[in-house]
Amino acid sequence: MAKSLKSKQTKPEQEGERSSTALPQEGEIIRVLLVEDNPGDAFLIQGMLGVKRSEDAVQYEITHVDKLEDALQTLAKKDFNVVLLDLSLPDSHGLTTLEKVVAQSPVLPIVVFTGLDDETVAMQAVQQGAQDFLVKGQVTPGSLIHAIRYSIERQQNELALKQKTIELERLNKELRKRSLELEAANTELEAFNYTVSHDLRNPLTGIKTGCALLTAYMGDEDPRLQKYLGTIQDYTRHMATLLEGLLQLSNIGRNPIQAQVVNLSSTVQTIARQLLQQEPKRNVKFVIEPQVNVEGDTHLLWVALENLLGNAWKYTGALEHAQIEFGKTTLTHVSRQPLNAAETIAPNQPIYFVKDNGAGFDMSHAERIFLPFQRLTNSEDFSGSGIGLSTVQRIIHCHGGQIWFDAVVNQGATFYWTLAYKQ
Known part of the structure; x- marks a missing residue:
């Protein structure tokens, strides 16, 4: 039979009222199920919880049973904030006792009592669902109250963590689903783009x-x-x-990158010679940093530099003395940093650039610059398809890098980019 002993006189429990594992506040009641077959130990525990303590303003309502069968029946009828469980009972012994209580009430905090100062048993009990472990004969009112409140709080935290983990798994699953859908859509779009362009x-x-x-x-x-x-x-x-x-x-991206050492300086020199041969009357000074070597796809990097240098050549066309510069620098020396620079670019990571003193553009419309067919300058003054910078961006992304820019109207533009970096 279950015997109930209250540490203080409380109002009768209303019909249908259910307690929870939430940590009670001041003036509230902690409902304790004490499962202990030794009358002396049960009396001591009830007495400890019945002592008025200035630092513990809650009340304890104790229901005492001396058998596991009675405990399981009581748990089925009524909710508690915590269970104080002796592992050695007339009808159950050892960790099997704990397992059956956890199976009955998996979210209920449990503090295990034992007569053995056995750390191995303690660890096993905690691993199998107990929140705390107390040794008979070493329990004080303070340690008992601390164990009860700690077990309730720990169970709260574990439940909250479990709920957040479930929500995170749901969000990750949804993200994976969206990612696969986006990948499939991009594949279809690229296939359509290729077919239309080719046919x-x-x-x-x-x-x-x-x-x-x-x-x-x-x-x-x-x-x-x-x-x-x-x-x-x-x-x-x-x-x-x-x-x-x-x-x-x-x-771009349909085939894997054919990575090898590429001398970007040599590539820029070749493209510069071609541009000068096409328009020999133009007065353009090329400033090229020597021996800038990277690891990447030779053809794709050529295409990227051809587009960047071609833009610089085009937008300096109205100048009597134009200058186009290629080189490398680091994050602290660029005129403008990308928003995520601190997270994505190492302090000593090489940053490559193409700079000109040409027409420039208005940075207030810069978010459109890498979109296909979007142009920030007057198309009547400067010819082009509007695809070149989209191509450059995709090439840089395929190489594990990022690209950004800085510009001032009538003062020129600088395009910065990184490639995959191994520290």
Whole structure:
């Protein structure tokens, strides 16, 4: 039979009222199920909890049973804040006693009593669900009250952690699902982009060829027709440039990086010579830091530098004395840092750059600069497809780096980028 002893006179429990494992506040009641078959030990424990202590303002309502069977039946009928459990009972012995109580009430804090000062048993009890462990004969009122309150608080924390872990697992699962969906969508988009870019080139070539044949056939008979045909050819050339850019953009990342040592300085020198050969009358000074070697894909890095240097060449076209510079630096020496610089860029990590003193652009619209077909300068003044910087960004990302920039209108622009870095 269960016998109830209250440490203080309390109001009768209302019908349907249920206690919880929440840590009681001042003036509240801690409901204790004491499972102890030794009448003397039970009397001492009840007495300790019945002593008025200035530092412990809560009340303890104790229900005492002396058998495991009675304890399990009592737990099925009523909620408690904590169980004080003797491991040696007439109908159960050892850690099996704890296992059965935990199975009955898995979220209820349990403080185990034993007559043995056995650290191994203590550790096993805690591992199997107990919150604390007390040795008979060594228990004081202070240590008992501390164990009760600690076990309730620890159980609260464990339940909160478990709930947060479940929520985190749910969020991770949802994130993985979204990531797979996004990856599939990107794959489909790239495949579509590749197909459109590739398949549209044939009819476009047919249009260009037809215009050329009509121009040759008509001769100079109708100047207006020649003008119209010339306009069509100009648009088809522009369309061909766009398709070629889209095709190049869609191809990046489809194949693994072929990493090897690349001399970027040599690559920049070659591209600079080509640009000067194309427009020999321009007065452009190239400043190239020597022996800038990196590890990456030779072809892709060539494409990235070709686009960056091509932009610098284009946007300095109106200057009598233009300058384009290539080199490397570190984070403390750049004119502008990316938002996540402290987390993603090591202090001594090389940062590469292409800098010019050309037209620049307004940084208030800079978030659009890497989007395909987005241009921050007047397209009538500067030709181009609007795909080049999107291509550069994808190449840098494929190399495990990031790219950002700084610019001032009519003072030039600087593009910075990093590559995968091993400290």
